[in-house]
Amino acid sequence: MATDRPMQLGMIGLGRMGANLVRRLMRDGHRCVVYDVNAGPVHELAAEGAGGATSLRDLVAKLAPPRAVWLMLPAGVVQSTLDNLVDELDRDDVVIDGGNSFYRDDITRARQLGQRGLHYVDCGTSGGVWGLERGYCLMIGGEDEPVRRLDPIFASIAPGAGSAPPTPGRTRDGTAPHGYLHCGPSGAGHFVKMVHNGVEYGMMGAIAEGLSIIKNANAGEKEHTVDAETAPLRDPEAYRYDIDVAEVAEVWRRGSVVGSWLVDLCADALARSPELSGFAGRVSDSGEGRWTVHAAIDESVPAPVITAALNERFESRGLGNFSDELLSAMRSEFGGHAEKKG
Amino acid sequence: MATDRPMQLGMIGLGRMGANLVRRLMRDGHRCVVYDVNAGPVHELAAEGAGGATSLRDLVAKLAPPRAVWLMLPAGVVQSTLDNLVDELDRDDVVIDGGNSFYRDDITRARQLGQRGLHYVDCGTSGGVWGLERGYCLMIGGEDEPVRRLDPIFASIAPGAGSAPPTPGRTRDGTAPHGYLHCGPSGAGHFVKMVHNGVEYGMMGAIAEGLSIIKNANAGEKEHTVDAETAPLRDPEAYRYDIDVAEVAEVWRRGSVVGSWLVDLCADALARSPELSGFAGRVSDSGEGRWTVHAAIDESVPAPVITAALNERFESRGLGNFSDELLSAMRSEFGGHAEKKG
Amino acid sequence: MATDRPMQLGMIGLGRMGANLVRRLMRDGHRCVVYDVNAGPVHELAAEGAGGATSLRDLVAKLAPPRAVWLMLPAGVVQSTLDNLVDELDRDDVVIDGGNSFYRDDITRARQLGQRGLHYVDCGTSGGVWGLERGYCLMIGGEDEPVRRLDPIFASIAPGAGSAPPTPGRTRDGTAPHGYLHCGPSGAGHFVKMVHNGVEYGMMGAIAEGLSIIKNANAGEKEHTVDAETAPLRDPEAYRYDIDVAEVAEVWRRGSVVGSWLVDLCADALARSPELSGFAGRVSDSGEGRWTVHAAIDESVPAPVITAALNERFESRGLGNFSDELLSAMRSEFGGHAEKKG
């Protein structure tokens, strides 16, 4: 099912996502020129049919104008790469930022590139390590013309309409059922992707908490200290279940209201290791959840679930420790309560 | 693909879920006898091939022992129905409660039925109005023997292995990949279903908040009053997007990390009515979310996301009003702040 | 300012609070008979003028009927003590439970004692280790007559009207301005005390979080790793303050809206040890916060602040760990994210 609209694309940044984007595009008949600061992945993709480039300048030279260059880079190096790249580009070329940039930077960058006659498209890309096989969900921001021009690229990267049954109540056309969407002007793509990740935090938190409550359904079996510092469990007989959470995650994959890719992934992780060995429970956050909460506050939209999920991640890394010590100190002050050992 | 293990089942309660369970069972070759306090649905299902019963006694009489009788009733009438039913049943018959009973009631009921030589199986049933077509996810509690005996029934009701791709890391056997799971002794099924609904609350909250943040991405376009009672939006230029949330929900259905049945349903609801006309935003809760939080607290498991989602539902129904008035009253007391009009 | 209505009281349980209640009562001219399972505090208080008892029976024998016996015991031993005590008592005697019993137990106990012609009064007692000096805030439940009968006792234990300026808008009489209140029938006292402690959790959480935010106002000074797992601080120059939180707590004690006894205690704890050495941040909870959230849920009253404070305590003790591991596992599954070391 190769595309009937083959295009040329330059890809800068060949980490897991960048490399797989290139593979997915080449599979569909597009021609890619690739560059990375590490030569390894360049050679690897060249062996698979891509054009390898040895520098930004080389990459640009190997593309016919008007060019399309996709950046798939850590947020921290986008600006410096962009600064170097724009000097090599010509009027009407397009740069796509497919990483997780903050949407406000998109607004600035689009303005700066616009002043040179260049176009800037921000493209939130979801799909993780599975995207090569499943396709990537694309949330796109920028001017109409360059976004339209890149349509064959987006169509090949996205999962396509066949990847999910049609929405019954839907009567409109558009690209959304194919898995990509032009959300609005510059920054709109990364804005939607940012909130997407905020939603992801909340969904992940809900699933993790639920499975944890199920895992602890045997709380009534445990010895409980009886002292003034410990809340006794009033109904231990109601918590005498040893439930296999790996099987619960698996059964929720079919027919249930919580069915979701994240539950699929939980089932997989728990199938591999029911005790989740190898994880200490220090949950990173890479910015989008924070920015989502910030946006919610700026808009005065209550977002208690997403915010709770963000705070849960901070707690998981021990960042509430001073606060907790202060709570213990207050308890000691007013009640003479000594802290219990762990 | 009719079952090669046809069984007989009595169904009491022919609301949307009970009737569709019967249809799904009959499709698969099982024989059903049905009863409801309303004659209408009894006749309807009789016309589709079920045996109609005019009373609990009649239903029992039409089933060969050892019998299996499934209750699909509102939580409030389960006990009284059960009280009447048990007098008609014989030793070794099984009663399945497929509704949303509180799991602690299961423990009591199983003990009571056990004293009469009857079996009681609790079966949390997820799938809503779509279950006829998609199958229902079943979370089952009770003794091993009767649960095993009912396996052909559960297998026909559940979605089956083909309804989702296999979990890559999974090496075990079991029924979970078919969409039903014997979770443990009496109450374990409803316990898992209860937490399932708690997870559902959290996931729903995350999705709803996220789409709401996206819908309000035009906050910078609105007129803002400048007074001491109103927090000014410092960066209005960063909130000038008019994003089509219906299209966002649609695009998230394919390839994204938040892909889920709930996002599918959002896309459908927004496709039918982008402004969600017909909904005032008073969100009911039917008990399982409350019980989930209660269980989390009893177990000392932090569940901030699920709890936030529950509180959000209470707020949606205006139940925080006295608390809010008190906040306004305090502000008036210390700062002379008058309340702003809506 | 000795009472002009001296009474006799038996005190069972001479921990910090029980012993100080006795001292405060004796100071005001009441006569106390005291008992504890440990002889030490009995002798100590006898040396200060109390009548010492060697057993429950001895204590009862040393009081003239109708007797008043106050229990100041850990929740876990109230029932067994009560079971032994009631056999010694006579019709019309009153038992007061001044500890932190669950209010529903009060309802049961009052009914049981009532069947023997005895009275039961529940009395939530706040004041901690400072109560001897400051007086205790009393929240009382039970029948009118015995509560009225005990008025001289309550009046002596409570702080008295002079301990705070009068409420300007108040025109009613009553005991509340003296620091004790008959809240309603059996259980009402402990219900109000339970919620009081829930409020305490929320206030403590707010203060601890705030001082922690201030302590971390130097976040921009710290080295920040730049990688895909870490949210970069966009505005490090806005977080370059080294603020002395001990001084902040002290300044908030005077004239500010957050002025409170809890801020006083923070100031004291931080004055003694600015780094809160001796505390690891494992914050206990002794039941009332849990019960408060349970009551809020039963009543459908949103209580997000109090619930957040409760969950914060669970997190502080590492009880969210399985949930956190699951979050890391999901991140690994979809994004290949490895967990960062602590």
Place this chain on the structure above:
Amino acid sequence: MATDRPMQLGMIGLGRMGANLVRRLMRDGHRCVVYDVNAGPVHELAAEGAGGATSLRDLVAKLAPPRAVWLMLPAGVVQSTLDNLVDELDRDDVVIDGGNSFYRDDITRARQLGQRGLHYVDCGTSGGVWGLERGYCLMIGGEDEPVRRLDPIFASIAPGAGSAPPTPGRTRDGTAPHGYLHCGPSGAGHFVKMVHNGVEYGMMGAIAEGLSIIKNANAGEKEHTVDAETAPLRDPEAYRYDIDVAEVAEVWRRGSVVGSWLVDLCADALARSPELSGFAGRVSDSGEGRWTVHAAIDESVPAPVITAALNERFESRGLGNFSDELLSAMRSEFGGHAEKKG
């Protein structure tokens, strides 16, 4: 107790707080020159002994250099006033911003004024309408020299050491026990005041929720609909209390752990109107709570309590409505649940 270090101060902005600051300063022997865009309060204060000014220029002219000018203005007009004012000032004059400016603006303004040889001091001022009588808690940021120079002013505005008993564990000197504190360089004062207000939100939320739970302790008395949309109250007999929340607030004022100025204010508000008539429960937020949460997120400090309190205010104003409608829409989609009427 007039100051022995009388100074001259210009006050711009004679709203409730500005006017009372002037009165408190004059009472203590300082000389004030006052200006407001409205002539009324200027005449009023002139009648009380202040020097009245008819313009910024006039105000500056009436002060002897090096001058001290205090701005007590809504955040929205500080910048424009400052822009006009600085042209009138001379090298080494000090401007104090006593309002609720965002601390990052202070950093900018201090730099701008510094370039002209002027000093800028930010001073978070807490005390509300009660400050004239109680004194104001002052949180100060800026360079050492001008802050030291203004010490007599701060000392007169603050409540003074006598307004609260000394902190027992305290051994240090400093101004904090007098109710004012130099917190750090420019912005540090407003930073601490910002977090102070965040703490205030959390404490207010805790108190309001608690009193609301107590008010609803009669939930078991109410008629409850029994249907699939409504969670039944399992233990109505445990919620049959009619508790007088006004009296509860009053009793908590003395001896309890939650004793605080905010509880004092609740008691007053409820004494005036037990049903809080005149309040609809639409709770404003004026920015500091939002900024506090933003700072917590930037610093990666979990602040679940303060954040919950902020979200609660958004909910109180109906701002979660689209989100709530979406929740109802999802429930309708998967379960056929119709929304219940209010």
